[in-house]
Amino acid sequence: MARQLITGPNFSGRSDALRVRLTAGGPAFFVGPYAEAALSGLASTAADELSVYRADTVPQRAPFAPLDFEACADRKPQSLSGGEQVLLALQCFSQSTYGAIGIDTALEQLDGSNRPQAIDFLSQLDAGEVTLIDNRMAAPPPGWSSTACTRGTPGFGCDLAGLMAGLGTRAAPRIVIRDLDFRYRRGVDVFTGAALTLEPGHAYRLFGRNGAGKTTLLKILVGVLAPGRGEILLDDQPCAPWRHGNETFALATQNPDHQWCGATLREDVGRRRAVLKTSVDASRVSDQQIAAAAQKLGIASLDQHLYELPLAARKRLSWLWPLSGVMPWIMLDEPTVGQDRDTCTVLAAALAVFCRHGYGVLFVTHDDEFAGQVPHRMVSIENRRMSTS
C-alpha cells in the first residue's frame, strides 16, 4: 500500500504530478475540488452516483459512509454542498473496485469531523495507492510518504496589498436577519426562525458541519435564494435582494466558475459595474483600477479568457471583485480551497485591512489556521439556527 502526499506551492505542478501518477497504473478513482471533477456526471441522483461505482462483488476495503446518502437517495449530486459532494465521492470509491485514488485538494472542503474520518479511511486502506494534494496538511500523516513539487509557473502573483492600495474607508451597513425560515424544495429545513446581526468593521466566520447551510445563507443574502419567511434589514431598512437585486454584497463563490458573468474578465467586470452605474458605488473603481488590480493577481489583460486560466489562478481572480472595494460587504465562500499557505496568509491580512476600513466581511472556511489569522467573530450554524460568539 503506497500513500503519498504531494506538496508544493500553487503552480508548482502538483496537479500534473498527481495525474501522471494516477494514469501510470491504469484506471484510478479521482476526486477533484469541484463537482465536475468529484462526481461522475452520469447520475441524476445520489443513489445513481453510488450505483455507477458500486462493485458487483464486495470490495476488499472498509466502508466509508459518514453521511447517510441512502436516506437522501433522490437528491441531485450537483445540489449537494461542496463537502457533501466530496463525501459522496469517497463513499463511491469505498464501494468500488478501483485500486488507486487521487485527491486534488478536495479534502480541504471537509469539516472538522469529516476530514479526520476521511484521512483515517485513506490511511487504513489495505491495498492500492493513495495520492493526495492538500494545502491544509503541513506534514504527511504517519505511514505516508511525501513528494515535493518545485516547478514554478511564472505569471500568477498574489499581491493583495498592492491590489488594495488606495482603499478608502467605508461605512458598511449593519445587517440584521430576523425569523429566517428556509428549506429547499423536497429538502429538509435549513433555517427555522434563525436570527443574526452583523456589524460593519468586523469579520464573521460562518461555521458548521458540511451541509449545515453556510453557503445557503450567503445565497439568501445575495438574492439567489428567497427565504420562506423572515426579513433582512440593512441599517434598519428592509432589504429583499431576491426581489430587487443585490447591490450590497460582493460574493466570491466556493467554485470560482460559479461566479463569472462573462467569458473574459472585461465582460465579467463590465457587467457588474453596469448594474451599479446609477449608484455612487460605481465611481469607487474605474476600469483602469480594475485592470491594475488584475495585474496584481498576474492577469496581464482584461481580455484574458477566464476559463483559460489554471483553477488556482481563477480562484484568486474570484477575489478581485470583492477586494476591489466596490461593495460594502465582502463574502468569501471557502476562499482557501486549492490555495497554498503563503496565499492564505496574504488573504487573511487583506481581510483584516478591509475590516479596519469599515467594510464588513463574512467568510466560510473549514481551515482553522487561516481563520486564526483573521480577527473574527464566529457565527455557528447548528440545528437550523445561527448564533454568534
Next chain:
Amino acid sequence: MTPNGAAIFVAVMLAGALVASEPIGFSLLYAVIAAFALVEVGLRTFAALARSALVVLPLAVFMALVWVGFVGRSPAEIAAGVPGTRVASATYVVVVCLRLFLIVLATQLVTLRFERLTPLQFICALRIPTTAKRLLALTLSLSETLRHAVERARTALIAAGVITRRPSLRNIINGWMLVQTVWLSAITIAVGRMRDKWPIEGTLSRLDDLFQRAQPQSLGSGDAIWLLLGAGAAAFGIGIGIA
C-alpha cells in the same frame, strides 16, 4: 406495470397521437390515458396535468396568434390554394396542441408511475441493447449538465446583481447574458469532466459494468392490458383517419 411496458405504452400513445386527426380518435386515446392515470398514477395525475399544460400552453398561444391571428388559413388550405377560414386554422391549432398534450401527458404519467425508480434504475430495467442504454444515460447526463449550467449561471448573475431572482425589467434587459453564461457554463462543465475525471477513471466504462449487472424485466400481464388498450385506440384512430 414494468418499465419496458411503460416505454412501449408511451411509444404507442405517441404513434397514436401523431396519426389521430378526428375527434373520435383523440377521444379514444384520451380515454385510455385517463384510465391509465386513474389506475396507475392516482391523485398525482393533477401534477402531470399541470406540468403538461405548462409545456403546451405557450405553444398554443403562439400558434393561435400566428395561424388564427395572422395567417387565417390552415396549412391544408394553403396547400390546396383555397381561401380558407379562421375556423379551419383554429381547428389545426387545436389538433396540434391535443397531440402534443397527449404525448407530454403520457410521458409525465409514466415518469410519475416510476418515480420511485432512479433514472439509471429505470434504464437498467429496460430490455434494450447496451448501446441504446448508454445513449439514454448520456442523454440524461447532458440534460443534467444543462440544468446544472442554468443553476450555475443564475447564481453568478443574480449574485452579481446583473439579474434578479424575481421577474424584473433588469431581467428583460440582461436576459441574453444568462443565455451566454449558461452556454459557457455547460461547455466548461463538460470539458472539465472530460479533461480530468473521465479519462483518469474510465468513468464511462462504469456504465457498461452497471448495465451488464442489471437484470432487465420481462413484460407482465399489467403491461399487456395497457398495451392492448393503447394499440386498439391508436389503430382505431388510424382506421378512422384512413376512412
